[in-house]
Amino acid sequence: MDGMSRAEVDKAESKDFALGGKPMRPRDAATLILLDRSGDEVQVLLGRRHRRHAFMPGRFVFPGGRTDPHDSRVKTVSPLPPEEELRIAGHHARASRARARAIALSAIRETYEEAGLLIGERVPFTSTRPGWQGFVEHGVSPSLERLRFVARAITPPGRVRRFDTRFLAAWRDDVAVALPEGGPTNELEELCWLPIEEAKALEIPAITRTVLEELQKRLADDPGLRPGAPAPFYRMLRNRFMRDTI
Template sequence: MEGMTRSEVDKAENKDFALGGKPMRPRDAATLILLDRSGSEVKVLIGRRHRSHAFMPGRFVFPGGRTDPHDSRVPTATPLLPEEEMRIVGKGTRASAARARAIALSAIRETYEEAGLLIGRAMAFRTTRPGWQGFVEHGVTPELDRLRFIARAITPPGRVRRYDTRFLAAWRDDVAVELPEGGPTNELEELCWLSIEDAKKAEIPAITRTVLDELKTRLDGDPDLKPGHPVPFYRMLRNRFTRDLV
């Protein structure tokens, strides 16, 4: 998508977003790319969004959603690694460490709610925050040092909803509990583990395909996803969809 004009991006994404609406600032969002390296090739977890949704209806996506700032208050077994935290909030910005923590924890919470996968350490956990009671019930305390920052993308203008999305990754080995019935919400259906190439052939949004390409390149040169790696940042600037490294 790099270098495409706004009209070209609109055409490429016309099935992914409801166009129109008044100008708005994008809201923080978090997405988690779970990676399974148990076989001969790495697989990613994706699920289909319901076709009634205004945002990416019927598309296969990674678990994720809008960031809840209150998630920053949820206790964790380990913090974000400093080199990951710095890039998540944006180097040289006034964004706080609490914002990075909220983004990371929202990705973990959404993965539980949508896929029934609890990432963290098996140990007693207490919080009264909504959305986290499954971690309390199953005795899982979230761990943030497992997460790796993979990409960032801001939804172009002209959509009824806009998000500033951070794509984070974790290994399936980091999942402490897998609920056989899936997550408690109905946000995603048809959950499946696919190789990166097979996932790119699924009915996915254009930006998801772009991030999968970035992920494949990253894994080829950095199979263990070492922390502090520069990541691509996609956004619309001066009528062009640009890619910078942050």
Template structure:
């Protein structure tokens, strides 16, 4: 048995530092969190919802050996990538309203970054089959496989800001989509080596895997949302986690 916490909200700074000591390098100068985008890809099998996760290499400095969702830093240039269709208006409003510096362009960049990272790390191209061209180097895989990215399938399901006192800090937006929205699945995974093992796990099993504490927290929230809204309708409540005072707190966007 272990007395380790399985949620981040309600913990103080000392408790969080202890819980995340193996995942984050502590210290460093104060810094503004960088925008990042994460995609939770879902697949319904025999009435059970599974999530796609990949294990980070154990020699990585950031979250070594942990199972995570595909994701990474948001690239503002992604906002200029042409799409088959844009974000659902309710989802766009949620993303625009989720930060002081947010805008329609930033919301679009977040969404497209999540799709790009899912291709790069997992070899899954979300969108619609058809002609697609761009000069952007990071999107040539979509052009080669004839997939035009699509944003209307994405749902904004959580936001979390890394607590201060870490060498790396992120303002992470967690988006979700269904496996049905994947136009192409590459048999050998994505072109990067960020994730060495890709698995589809039932949500309950995913919570028991080697995952970061914030990932477990987000999965618990997602499980509850799916019980009330199995199809993830647009515009649902979005939990937002961040340090407020001395405590890591949860509020709803």
């Protein structure tokens, strides 16, 4: 998608987004790319969104959603790597650490809600936040130390919803509890683990395919996903969808 004009991006994403929205600022969002390296090929978790959704209807996506700033107050058994905090937050203001925590924890919470996978450690956990009661019930404390920042993308203007999305990655063996019935929101159907090359052939959004291609390249050079590695940042600048590195 790098270098495409706005018209070209609109055409490529016409089935992913409802177009024609009023001008709006993008809202923070978080997506978690869960990776399974137990076999010969790295596999990735995807699920299909309901076709009634205005945002990416019927598309296979990673678990994720809008960031809740209150998630920054949720206790964890381990912090984000310092190398990842500022890059996730995206600025150098005093609130960077809280913003990064909120984004990262939102990705973990959404993965539970949509896929029934609780990432963390099996140690007692308490919280009064409604979205975290599953972690309380199953005795899982969320952990941030193995999350990796792999990409950032801002939804172009002219959509009914716009997000400033951070794509984070974690490993399947970071999952402390996997609920057989899936997540409580039922937002994702047909959850599946697939090799990355096969995942790219699914009915996925253009930006998801772009991020998967970026991730393939990074895994080839950095299979352990070291913290602090350069990552792509996609956004519309001067009527072109541009790729920067952060």
